[in-house]
Amino acid sequence: MSVNVLIAEDEQNIAESLRFILEQAGCDVRHALDGEEALKEARISTPDVLILDVMLPSLNGFDVLKTVRSDSDLTDIAVLILTAKGQSHDRKTADALGADAFVTKPFSNSEIVTEVLRLGAKS
Amino acid sequence: MSSLNVVILAALGYAVVLFLVAFISDRSTRSGWLSSPLVYTLSISVYCTSWTFYGAVGSAARNGLEFATIYIGPTLVFLGFYSVLRKLLRIRRENNITSIADFISSRYGKSDLIAATVTIIAVFGAAPYIALQLKAITTSFQVIGGSSDTVGSAPITALWVAAGLALFTIIFGTRSIDANERHYGVVAAIAVEAIVKLVALIGVGLVAVYHVADGPQDIFNRIAETMPPPEEGFGVRWIGLILLSGTAVLCLPRQFQVTVVENDNERHLFTAAWLFPLYLFLMSLFILPIAAVGATTLPPGSNPDMFVLTMPLAAGRDDIALLAFLGGFSSATSMVIVSCIALSTMISNHIVMPLTLRRTAGLSVDGDVRGLLLKSRRIAICGILFVGFLYLEFGPQSAGLASIGLVAFLGVAQVLPALLGALFWPRANRRGAMLGLSVGFAIWTYTLLLPGLLADAKWWQQVAQVGPFGIEALRPDALFGLTSLDPLMHAFFWSISANVFFFVLGSLSRDLNPLEQLQSTLFVDAFRSGSEGGQRLVGRAASADTLFDLAQRVMGANQAYGIFRNYAQAHNQKAEFPVPDDAFINHLERRMASSVGAASARAMISRVAGGERISLDxxxxxxxxxxxxxxxxxxxxxxxxxxxxxxxxxxxxxxxxxxxxxxxxxxxxxxxxxxxxxxxxxxxxxxxxxxxxxxxxxxxxxxxxxxxxESVRLTRLLDEILDIGAVERGDDFPVTLIDPMVALKRAVDACRGLAASANVTIIEEYTDQPTTTLANQDRLTQVFINIISNAIKYNDAVNPKIEIDTSVAAGTFHTSVSDNGSGISEHDATLIFDKFSRGSKPTNEKGAGLGLAISRTIARKFGGDVVLSPKSKTGAQFIITLPITSELHNQSNMEDALYTKPLTESI
Amino acid sequence: MTKLTPLRRLKDIAVIAPIFGFLLLIPPVIGLFATEATVFGAPLVLVYLFVIWLALILIAAILSQRLSKAERDDPK
Incomplete structure (x- = not known):
């Protein structure tokens, strides 16, 4: 069974590269451009893995994560935090809010694929 | 009353007791109770003479509360003991001062002239005061002995009393000549007398309150009845008397003697500070009751100065009357004894000794100085008492006890300016002290002493009425037409004012000579310079033998040997006599000063050792x-x-x-x-x-x-980051006077291509007013391009338009760039000028978000700004402002603005 | 800043206290009490004078005791 992945990323090009590599790895990929859209999409498609950029318009990644963890319909989604800041306090915040994985931009494609498959297998 | 004999017997018995007390105390030198703070305090109460004992009641009967001023002054002085009295004690100890005259003279360059002047003032002031005591004793004898009508016996009594006092004083007051040796016998006798007079006065007071009157309530009624109306009596005289009594407790020779010279422990002062005022308070407590009872029960015309005796006599309490008599006797005798000791020391040290030294000028000091001193003191004591006796017999008869005392007070008060100057004013010098003292003394003599002495003389009455030689302005009781004050306050005002004036004037008129300078430092900084502080500066030379020869003549062989021996031992010198270096000679001078006073000691040492060289540096x-x-x-x-x-x-x-x-x-x-x-x-x-x-x-x-x-984007980003750094530092764009319109038109032209491809219409509306501003052409163009291209890029309208207007107002050039797009949300409006901010609208534009931040920074560098107009309803309106400058002159200000901008604002 | 030692402060009080006492006992202050009024039958000004006097003695006692103690405590 293929892993359902939702990408929340406002950078069009990054989203596109993610979609390409994950589809190649056999995932089912959806894409949202901002935080609110991501939540809406998550309720519809209930993905296995949510790749969440921190710097999102309208609702940032951490806000989305908080909502996901507090919503009983969404709480089972595995969340991978993607950030370009890569500071340690971002990692701490992510851990505290219940993120399952943390990847810093620029990432290596294989790293992302491995993480997503691992998280997808768990759920 | 019982017979006169009983009284005489009591007085003699009391005198014998006093002799015994003095004798025993003198033997047991430095035993415990004699050097207690209580005895010290009681000895200070020699302040309360028969003037207090008898005269205060008289004063209260005449003038109500006024008597209290005489005790309030000292209370205040002792309350402030820490600043004045403590310093006096310290200086006396460090310098072996023997009297107030010695104190003043020592401070002002060890001047014998000043010492003699103060001595003369003291003697003049003391004579009537001593006469007052003799008068009190003889009058009290007459009253209590019931022989007030036998006038003839009065002089005889007075003479006997004077002789007895002289004997006592000579025996116990002139045993030694060293100021460091206390007169324990005298002090002990005076302490006993202090207790007797207090007990006696309280005894009389209790008789007045409970025996004659019916308790306190009745007393208050009698006081209210007899006292002058309370509204009166609190004027200039009240203030003046408090000041005068405060001065007297410091300057009276006998007070200086007991408080300062006889003190052997500074800490005793801490007790006396409150115990002595308490003593005065207790002495004053029954004065008014006695006066009131006396005035209401005794026949009119009775002498109020004798109420203390006549009141208990009239009440039939002979025992209390006898006690009162002994109290009065104590008051008078203690004052006379201490005054005689103090004055005789001053006379021998400051008048006899300098005269002797002058007579033997050029030669070494001959003969037995110690013998001479003792002899002259004994003669002086007799002389003082005799003068007092003469004053009593031939002086004015009319004055009350209190007024005689006040004349004396003002006399010694002339010393106060020089005394306070000595303690606190480093610039005070001998000339000032001498001038102040003599002028003050002269005015006191002329305005107060002589009018009292010569009250009955016809020629003086003439002078008093029309002034000397008919000069009205010099009338002794209305100097320069001053008639609003009573004679005492009149004399007080003129003598003290002139004294202070000349003291200050004289002191300022010349610099201090080295010796004065040295003494001034030792006195004014007594708590800092220490005992040997300045002594090392004085250089003299003499052989030890010569010095010993001198010392033993002044102090006797035993004492002189002791001084030499102790000094040698204290300084670890093996020889019998110490090496006569500067330090030893100065030590010896100070020891001799405790016998003959500072001025004479210096003169003697100079004889054998030459004049001192004081190192000025x-x-x-x-x-x-x-x-x-x-x-x-x-x-x-x-x-x-x-x-x-x-x-x-x-x-x-x-x-x-x-x-x-x-x-x-x-x-x-x-x-x-x-x-x-x-x-x-x-x-x-x-x-x-x-x-x-x-x-x-x-x-x-x-x-x-x-x-x-993405690579291009990365490059642009790096460029922008470098650019904002450059803009913020302000480097590489020199400002010149330019026309902002030129930059604007260039920017619009540059953006036309972009506008055309985005189908955006540009509407331009420029002011034709020529303007100039201080800016950098290229950078300003960059600002305009940034704003205009943003307006083009972010315009999401169907028929996109942008409008560019310029206007001039209030010295500012405004450029408005507005579009007809959907505008900028309130939230974004606060952020767009921040770095890396791109607004929340997703766009295809890939700027780094530094453009507006850079534009605003540049505009601010030119003294202008870039703001987003909050007013625009549709679309966004950016306004670029620039200050209009027509000249280059404030370029420097601009530069200041450029370079002083805090870093915080620019990063 | 100079540290205000107890001794320093007491010294200042010792200078001010007599001046303060003087001002209390001279006109115009004492004049305020020089009226016909009486306290327990005694003229008001009489009571005022003696009460202030006693108070000054009390102050002198306290001051000298404190100064004596402060001097012992002060290293100088």
Whole structure:
């Protein structure tokens, strides 16, 4: 069974590269451009893995994560935090809010694929 | 009353007791109770003479509360003991001062002239005062002995009393000549007398309150009945009397003797500070009741000065009357004894000794100085008492006890300016002291002493009425037409004013000579310079033998040997006699000063050792030491204040640095974020291309385009980051006087291509007013381009239009760039000028978000600004303002603005 | 800043106290009490004078005791 992945990323090009590599790895990929859209999409498609950029318009990644963890319909989604800041306090915040994985931009494609498959297998 | 014999017997018996007390105390020198603070305090109460004992009641009967002023002054002086009295004690100890005359003279360059002047003033002031005591004793004898009508016996009584007092004083007051040896016998006798007079006065008071009157309530009624109306009596005279009595308790020779010279422990003063005022308070407590009862029960015309005796007599309490008599006797005798000791010391040291030295000028000191001193003191005691007796017999008869005492008070008060100057005014010198003393003394004599003495003389009455030689302005009771004051206050005002005036004037008229300078430092800085402080500065030379010869003549062989021997031992010298170096000679001079006074001691030493050489440099150093210490501490204070200031500046600078550092971190983190974003795409797509060879050409071309676009974006980003750094530092754009319209038109032209491709219409409306501003042409163009291109790029209207207007108002050139797009949300409006902010609308535009931040920074560098107009309803309106400058003159201000802008604002 | 030692403060009080006492006992202050009024039958000004006097003695006692102690405590 293929892993359902939702990408929340406002950078069009990054989203596109993610979609390409994950589809190649056999995932089912959806894409949202901002935080609110991501939540809406998550309720519809209930993905296995949510790749969440921190710097999102309208609702940032951490806000989305908080909502996901507090919503009983969404709480089972595995969340991978993607950030370009890569500071340690971002990692701490992510851990505290219940993120399952943390990847810093620029990432290596294989790293992302491995993480997503691992998280997808768990759920 | 019982017979006169009983009274005489009681008096003699009492005198014998006093002799015994004195005798025993003199034997047991330095035994416990004699050197207790209580005995010290009681000896100070020699202040309360028969004037207090008899005269205060008389004064109260005549003038109500006025008597209290005489005791309030001393109360205040002792309350302030720490500043004046303690310093007097310290200086006396350090300098072996023998009397108030010695004190003043020692301070003013060891001048024998000053010492003699003060002595003369003291003697003149004391004569009527001693006469007053004799008068009180004889009058009380007459009253209690019931022989007031036998006038003839009065002089005989007075003479007997005077002789007895002389004998006592000579026996116990002139045993030694050293000021460091206390008169224990005398002090003990006076302490006993102090208790007797207090007990006696309280005894009489109790009789008045409970025996004659019906308790306190009745007493108050009688007081209210007899006292002058309370509204009266609190005027100039009230103030003057408090000041005068405060002065007297410091300057009266006998007070100086018991308080300062006889003190052998500074700490006793701490007890006397409150115990002596308490003694005065208790002495005063029954004065008014006795006066009131006397005035209401005794026949009219009774002498109020004798109420203390006549009241208990009239009440039939002979025992209390006898006690009162002994109290009065005690008051009078203790005053006379101490006064005689103090005055005789002054006369022998400051008049007899200098005259002897002058007579033997040029030669060494001959003969037995010690013998001469003792003899002259004994003669002086007899002389003083005899003068007092003469004054009593031939002086004015009419005055009350209190008024005679006040004349004496004002006499010795002439010493006060020189005394206070000695303690607190470093510039005070001999000339000032001499002038002040003599002028004050002369005026006192003319305005107060002579009018009292010569009241009955016809020629004086003539002078008093029309002035000397008919000069009205010089009338003794209305000097220069001053008639509003009573005679005492009149004399007080003129003598003290002139005294102070001439003291200050004289002191300022010349500099201090070295010896004066040295003494001034030793006195004014008594608590700092220490005993040997200035002594090392005085240089003299003489052989030890010569010095010993001199010393043993002055102090006797035993004492002189002791001094030499002790000094040698104390300084670890093996020889019998110490090496006569400067330090020893100065030590010896001070020891001799305790016998003959500072002036004479110096004169004698100079005879054998030559005049002193005082090292001026070192002297100045000593004098300056205090000043230096104070300056030093001020400097330290200042330093520590500076350090505190620096610390707080550093703290705020540090806070700013921390803030800047945080901003820098934030900036770097943002830069990193902005750089990572394009790099993420580049890395990811290049990995895809590298790892998948099965991707079709279209796709791989598409991916490579993305990689290219992102690389361009990365480059632009780096350029912008470098640019904002340059703009913020302000380097590489010199400002000149330019026309902003030129820059604007260039910018519009540059944007026309962009507008055309985006189908945006540009509407221009420019003012034709020529303007200039101080700016950099290229940078200003950059600002305009940035704003206009933003307006084009972000315009999402169907028929996109932008409008560019310029106007001039209030010295400012306004450029407005507005569009008809959907505008900027309130939330974004607060953010768009921040770095790396791009607004929340997703766009295809890939700027780094630094453009507006850079534009605003540049505009602000030129003294203008870029703002988003809050007023615009549709679309966004940016306004660029620039100050209009027509001349280059305020360029420097501009530059200041450029370089002084805090860093915080610019990063 | 100069540290205000107890001795320093007491010294200042010792200078001010007599001046303060003087001002209380001279006109115009004492004049305020020089009226026909009486306290327990005694003229008001009489009571005022003696009460202030006693108070000054009390102050002298306290002051000298404190000064004596402060002098012992002060290293100088």
């Amino acid at each position: 070192e002297l100045v150093e000593i004098a300056d030491e205090t000043a230096r210490l104070m300056e030093y501490s001020t400097r330290i204070e200042q330093k520590s204040r500076e350090i505190e200031e620096t610390a707080s500046k550093l703290k705020s600078a540090n806070e700013r640095l921390v803030q800047i550092d945080a901003q820098k971190d934030e900036f770097l983190s943002q830069v990193s974020h902005e750089l990572r974003t394009p790099m993420t795409s580049i890395r990811s797509f290049s990995e895809i291309l590298a790892q998948n060879n099965r991707i079709d050409d279209d796709k791989s071309r598409y991916f490579m385009d993305i990689i290219h676009d």
